Amino acid sequence: AASPAALPIHLNQIGFEPGDAKIAIVEGGAAPIEWTLVDARGQTVKRGKAQVYGPDAASGGEVQRIDFSDVRTPGEGYRLVVNGSRSDPFVIRAGIYAPLARDALAFFYHQRAGVPIEAKRVGAKWARPAGHPKEVAKCFAGRDERGVEWPGCGYALDVTGGWYDAGDHGKYVVNGGIALWTLLNAFERRPVAGLLDEAKFEMAFLLAMQVPEGTRTRLPTGPEIDVGGMAHQKVADRNWTKLPMPPQDDPEERLLYPPTTAATLNLAATAAQCARVWRGVDDAFAARCRAAAERAWQAAKRNPQIYASNSFTGSGGYGDGDVSDEFFWAAAELFATTGGAEYREAVTGSPHFRADLREPGWPSTATLGAITLATARNGLPKVEIDRLRRAIVAAADRFLADEKGNGYGIPYVAKDYPWGSNSSLLNRAMLLGLAHDITGVTRYRAGVVDAIDYVLGRNPLGQSYVSGYGARPLLNPHHRFWAHSLDAKLPGPPPGVLSGGPNSTSMSDDVAKAMRGKCAPQRCWVDDVHAYSMNEVAINWNAPLFWVAAWLDS
Numbered sequence: 001a002a003s004p005a006a007l008p009i010h011l012n013q014i015g016f017e018p019g020d021a022k023i024a025i026v027e028g029g030a031a032p033i034e035w036t037l038v039d040a041r042g043q044t045v046k047r048g049k050a051q052v053y054g055p056d057a058a059s060g061g062e063v064q065r066i067d068f069s070d071v072r073t074p075g076e077g078y079r080l081v082v083n084g085s086r087s088d089p090f091v092i093r094a095g096i097y098a099p100l101a102r103d104a105l106a107f108f109y110h111q112r113a114g115v116p117i118e119a120k121r122v123g124a125k126w127a128r129p130a131g132h133p134k135e136v137a138k139c140f141a142g143r144d145e146r147g148v149e150w151p152g153c154g155y156a157l158d159v160t161g162g163w164y165d166a167g168d169h170g171k172y173v174v175n176g177g178i179a180l181w182t183l184l185n186a187f188e189r190r191p192v193a194g195l196l197d198e199a200k201f202e203m204a205f206l207l208a209m210q211v212p213e214g215t216r217t218r219l220p221t222g223p224e225i226d227v228g229g230m231a232h233q234k235v236a237d238r239n240w241t242k243l244p245m246p247p248q249d250d251p252e253e254r255l256l257y258p259p260t261t262a263a264t265l266n267l268a269a270t271a272a273q274c275a276r277v278w279r280g281v282d283d284a285f286a287a288r289c290r291a292a293a294e295r296a297w298q299a300a301k302r303n304p305q306i307y308a309s310n311s312f313t314g315s316g317g318y319g320d321g322d323v324s325d326e327f328f329w330a331a332a333e334l335f336a337t338t339g340g341a342e343y344r345e346a347v348t349g350s351p352h353f354r355a356d357l358r359e360p361g362w363p364s365t366a367t368l369g370a371i372t373l374a375t376a377r378n379g380l381p382k383v384e385i386d387r388l389r390r391a392i393v394a395a396a397d398r399f400l401a402d403e404k405g406n407g408y409g410i411p412y413v414a415k416d417y418p419w420g421s422n423s424s425l426l427n428r429a430m431l432l433g434l435a436h437d438i439t440g441v442t443r444y445r446a447g448v449v450d451a452i453d454y455v456l457g458r459n460p461l462g463q464s465y466v467s468g469y470g471a472r473p474l475l476n477p478h479h480r481f482w483a484h485s486l487d488a489k490l491p492g493p494p495p496g497v498l499s500g501g502p503n504s505t506s507m508s509d510d511v512a513k514a515m516r517g518k519c520a521p522q523r524c525w526v527d528d529v530h531a532y533s534m535n536e537v538a539i540n541w542n543a544p545l546f547w548v549a550a551w552l553d554s
């Protein structure tokens with residue numbers, strides 16, 4: 001299946017809420033282009049001249065901006081017309097983000113391991129048997145790709161359940177952490193029906209990844225150490241599987257990979273958040289989470305520099321050589337939950353406590369801790385909480401300033417777009433949303449709208465990066481089950497799934513390699529199932545899509 005050809009007018013293909021900013025981008029040079037907004041009957045609603053932006057490095061073209069924000073009359077079938085060419089039809093209506101929030105959350109159910117995906121919940125098209133239904137995994141033992149020898153361990157863990165990370169079947173604690181935190185943070189901000197059931201499914205898996213007490217191991221270098229209470233980095237296939245590969249057909253051996261400080265702190269942070277969120281909802285689960293979080297914290301302090309090796313085949317690395325931000329994040333969550341003096345000291349003594357905030361990502365999690373300290377009830381003095389709230393607003397101001405540095409007017413500027421760039425943008429949108437919560441100032445909401453507009457079609461490819469949404473939706477993400485372009489018996493993606501998006505930094509798959517050096521950052525993308533470095537899906541990308549859609553809907 002292929003989407004229709006892109007048009008020269010680029011806008012959010014689902015439309016606009018009546019009170020929101022309404023911006024479209026049109027390709028064009030120095031002379032301002034005249035535009036007309038027509039309703040479903042073809043009647044002119046408004047006319048104007050576009051504002052010239054000029055040459056734009058991010059999109060590699062010349063662009064102009066159309067602003068019809070003051071049109072607030074609800075309706076279907078609106079179109080913009082420029083030089084005789086019409087845009088896709090769009091709506092102006094309240095509540096347009098509610099279905100997107102619901103579907104973006106449903107993604108996590110689809111990604112569940114260990115249980116059947118039931119037709120009564122997702123429809124027959126997306127139902128499948130359980131993948132890895134009894135996952136009792138042993139530790140990797142032997143040589144990695146670089147010939148380093150790993151000792152293995154004397155136990156197996158039942159790690160059934162949790163979410164598959166992405167298009168592959170790895171289950172990673174680093175990355176599970178930020179994805180789960182983002183869902184739970186949305187819930188802490190405003191409860192959402194069904195969210196805790198989904199979140200608990202991943203939390204239980206993360207708890208299961210904790211190394212048993214009293215376990216000693218020898219890392220490839222160094223003496224024997226006590227790793228009890230740490231978390232394994234991941235459970236994953238020994239070798240990469242081919243595409244397509246429905247999870248129930250995966251023939252590979254599943255293995256636990258060595259515990260790492262970063263995974264341990266991801267567990268500490270999310271389990272501490274769990275203890276807060278489930279308190280009064282399921283006290284036994286909350287207590288279990290709290291105990292696991294405190295044990296993980298102690299284990300990370302005992303072993304503060306055990307980094308993931310990227311040298312195992314069969315799964316992603318998620319290796320990170322700086323865990324100072326994970327220490328800060330975990331301390332912040334533990335402090336907010338317990339008020340403990342040790343955690344307070346770790347928070348206030350961290351270089352991240354007073355640092356500028358940037359958009360979070362799996363390797364940079366300090367902002368998650370700062371958000372919790374700024375928004376969840378905790379024992380910091382009011383002056384410190386106010387300062388952290390100002391830091392969120394200051395970050396949002398920098399993102400808004402970035403809108404002037406690119407033609408499509410999005411709150412994101414980078415010389416090159418990274419792997420998962422859509423999530424970088426949406427994580428900025430989350431901070432913009434929080435800045436709006438803190439200040440009530442409209443321009444922060446407009447910034448969130450700019451970000452979702454881009455993701456839903458206001459981009460040089462005229463592409464909606466979300467399946468099931470817009471005139472040119474994502475159709476062929478890199479995914480081992482939703483691979484209908486490779487096997488007609490398989491489904492395509494369900495609605496509400498986000499592509500990682502343009503990647504001009506690490507174009508490592510074969511489709512991307514052929515495009516290297518030939519695309520402007522926002523154009524380094526193609527809707528191809530093989531293009532894993534541009535067109536994969538992932539839990540840490542759909543989580544901010546959900547957060548932002550839920551926020552817009554609130």
Ligand code: 9MR
Pocket residue numbers: 165166167168170315316317318419420506532533536537538
């Ligand atoms: O999102 C990750 C990105 O930041 C890294 O640059 C990339 C290469 O290491 O890996 C991405 O994560 C992938 C993970 O390793 C395996 N599952 C799919 C993830 C998304 O592509």
